[in-house]
Amino acid sequence: MTPAPETSLQDIVSHAKEYGFVFPSSEIYDGLQAVYDYGQNGVELKNNLKNMWWKAMTQLNDNVVGIDAAIFMHPLTWKASGHVDGFNDPMIDNKDSKKRYRADQLLEGKAEQYANNGEAEKAQALLNEMGRLLGANDLEGVRSLIIAEDIKCPVSNTLNWTEVRQFNLMFSTQIGSVAEDSTTVYLRPETAQGIFVNFLNVQKSGRMKIPFGIAQIGKAFRNEIVAKQFIFRMREFEQMEMQFFVRPGTEMNWYEQWRDTRLKFHQAIGLPVSKLKFHIHEKLAHYANAAVDIEYQFPFGFREMEGIHSRTNFDLTQHQEFSKKKQQYFDNDLDENGKPFGNYIPYVVETSVGADRLFLAVFCNAFTKETSGEADGRPSETLKERTYLKLHPALAPYKAAILPITKKDGLPEKAREVEKLLKTEFRVFYEEKDAIGKRYTRQDLIGTPFCIAIDHQTLEDNTVTIRHRDTTEQERVHISELKAKIAYEVSEQRILELI
Ligand code: ATP
Secondary structure: OOOOOOOHHHHHHHHHHHHOOOOOOOHHHOOOOOOOEOOOOOHHHHHHHHHHHHHHHHHOOOOOOEEEEOOOOOHHHHHHOOHHHHEEEEEEEEEEOOOOOHHHHHHHHHHHHHHHHOOOHHHHHHHHHHHHHHHHOOOOHHHHHHHOOOOOOOOOOOOOOOOOOOOOOOOOEEEOOHHHHHHHEEOOOOOOHHHHHOHHHHHHHOOOOOOEEEEEEEEEEEOOOOOOOOHHOOOEEEEEEEEEEEEEOOHHHHHHHHHHHHHHHHHOOOOOHEEEEEEEEEOOOOOOEEEEEEEEEEOOOOEEEEEEEOOHHHHHHHHHHHHHHOEEEEEEEEEEOOOOEEEEOOOOHHHHEEEEHHHHHHHHHEEEEEEEEEOOOHHHHHOOEEEEEOOOOOOOOOOOEEEEEOOOOHHHHHHHHHHHHHHOOOEEEOOOOOOOHHHHHHHHOOOOOOEEEHHHHHHOOOOEEEEEEEOOOOOEOOOOOHHHHHHHHHHOOHHHHOO
């Protein structure tokens, strides 16, 4: 088998649509930019990923619990968090093409070009200058820098740029039934704040002792200026975040631990180490004292999939100030002098991964095209190309397909018995139509790890064949052994014990 050359994003988008994983939103109306729907197979894969994350966080750590906060929050939340005043991206338009860009991304793209040409110093100097200008909110300076660097619009190929403007990424709407009483509320741009405002509720009701964490999975919304690259950058997406509350001074230890644990998670679900890397932030947000991204090598290059941030006590301090409610914890453990640590606002280490970016990474990694027969020197017209999704069996939408080889001779009835035996434990697919080879191919394309064929011998001795997706090898197994055999292969335990 020879793996096919590089997969393009277009291959991924087409496969995801054709086989029921991801569809453009409201497609019959030509779609809505940067909004996507998960189809019948996509939702299963995504749920399995979310479930795995949830278990890795809450089940493997007895000091981490989960919550599910509302999407709407009191508007002051976003004032306190800094999102109302500072959650902006600098945008710029090209007057000729009428295309809109993120000014920082144009400059970063140029820096990447320098770096790829071996001009690392020049790249760094450009990034530093950009950071300085954005830090000082010198938007005219950012525009001048774009022009000085000769960054042309890729569509019109001109330097005819508008001024740079700050654009707030939060979506707002009105809450309340009458216009006069209505208040502007935001669709949350991150799930983290729902955790911060519940810190004391959880701590008190759960009698939690520091260090402890609160995990949450939920929708977040950002009016991204440039939304492309499929589900990598969406306007409505899902985050899986965990805030870990610690004693001040211990945060760097926890930051390093969570960074390593999160990397292990990605490896455990099957992402290869060669496609993962850390990207340490040199320039930190004002509230952070350390930050690192876990990047995955998508078809368009290494990009952020997860962020791990040491956020100091910034958020809780801000909420204390805006809500006028104390956000302190009383720590009765003793310090080295035998005195209780006493009252303090905890420090926080955050892990934040996008469910959709994780989905995209897993999907890209699983997408496999192989040509068989090349190694045997067969003539090219007899070579067979096979496409399949090499998903970890615990993540696959269906765990097994049950396929009677013909529609007669009592085989469907026997196959239904096998289905009944398995379906309370695993998600199985039943199909009678078409030649067995075609049915195998269809299961390969959606990543089903096992195909169970029921044939005439099954009627005689209660054995079936199991075909393995990745090797296409087949083995004969007694029906009584099926459950145990599949259970081991598809068990979440195989992932969780690696973390
Ligand atoms: P980027 O720099 O790519 O915009 P970010 O640094 O703003 O990302 P965070 O605010 O740290 O992202 O959000 C945490 C995680 O949420 C990201 O690592 C990513 O997986 C996910 N995420 C953020 N924005 C989006 C989006 N528009 N679409 C899909 N996932 C997103």
